[in-house]
Amino acid sequence: MEDKSAKGDALDDVRNRIDAIDLELLGLISERARCAQQVAHIKTAADGGQVQFYRPEREVAVLRRIKAANPGPLDGEEVARLFREIMSACLALERPLNVAFLGPAGTFTQAAAIKHFGHSVKTFALATIGEIFREVEAGSCDFGVVPVENSTEGVVSHTLDMFMTSPLMITGEVSLRIHHHLMSVTEDLCAIRTVYSHQQSLAQCRGWLDRHLPNADRVAVGSNAEAARTAATEEDAAAVAGLQAAEIYRLAVLAERIEDEPGNTTRFLVIGPQDSRPSGQGQDKTSLLLSCRNQAGGLHTLLTPLAAHGISMTRIESRPSRRGIWDYVFFIDIMGHRDDPKVALALENLRQASLLFKVLGSYPLAVL
């Protein structure tokens, strides 16, 4: 009996300490929010009409500093996630951002948007990648988030093709580990006759579906969230989608993490009217769209300036130009910001060697 009350006292002591810390934290977070309001006033006075409240290079600098200073016991990713949300709320005080994503609600693209901007932005589900570009170009949304490549299935060509004609720039990138789950209104795997999902997700779970649901029809639909929405209306159907979709459409998860490749990751791009300023520490990337003359060694000539200036290329993708004049265009990612002197020089040389040359944007490597 005595022992129990001693334990109770100890628990009360720690909880009282937690209550006091929470109040201190609240005071500090509120003070931080007031600082963000001051920043907004300073920016408005300095920039006039076209104020850029959202500053990706500053946000990654804050998150990098927090991760480096983290004393534990919380993991670095975890503290960065907490500060991501604090900054998201502070930015919403300055100006709430409208972010378009590939809908409907519950897609991985929405999860990527929230991972990048935090929960305090307003997200808008749009039906196609083309619509996202159009809404951001028109200014009705501040930014858009679109998938660009998956580690198992390769590039999302529609996104790359949009950059050939769009004036929008790449402001940031987000990588998301993709876990697929089988979900349904029924809790009985044997009752499933149809499996809905996006074509890429069906492909990413082919092995599991062959083993566990060899007789069910696989039906490709526009997105995983649409698959979940459809499966919610059919007794003998299931969807392959993310957990968010299961929550939104109230489906039971029959099997978790059914993707064939455990490292399955999708990369998304954040698009907006302008790119990011340098975040420093060599932690920026630049994306380019290029085409060369259709002759032997054309691509080699194009890439020589990068090698000459010691700039590393992290990705190259070719796409048919669909313009007739050039056969192919190349999407190239390099390390460094376009304002870094070495990168600026290499880009100038590249510009001279290319038929088509477009900087799609410089942006910080993702912290989260």
Ligand SMILES: O=C(O)C(=O)C[C@]1(C(=O)O)C=C[C@@H](O)C=C1
């Ligand atoms: O430093 C700024 O420019 C701010 O607006 C403050 C702040 C923050 O909360 O730290 C908020 C939004 C910006 O995207 C970057 C940082």
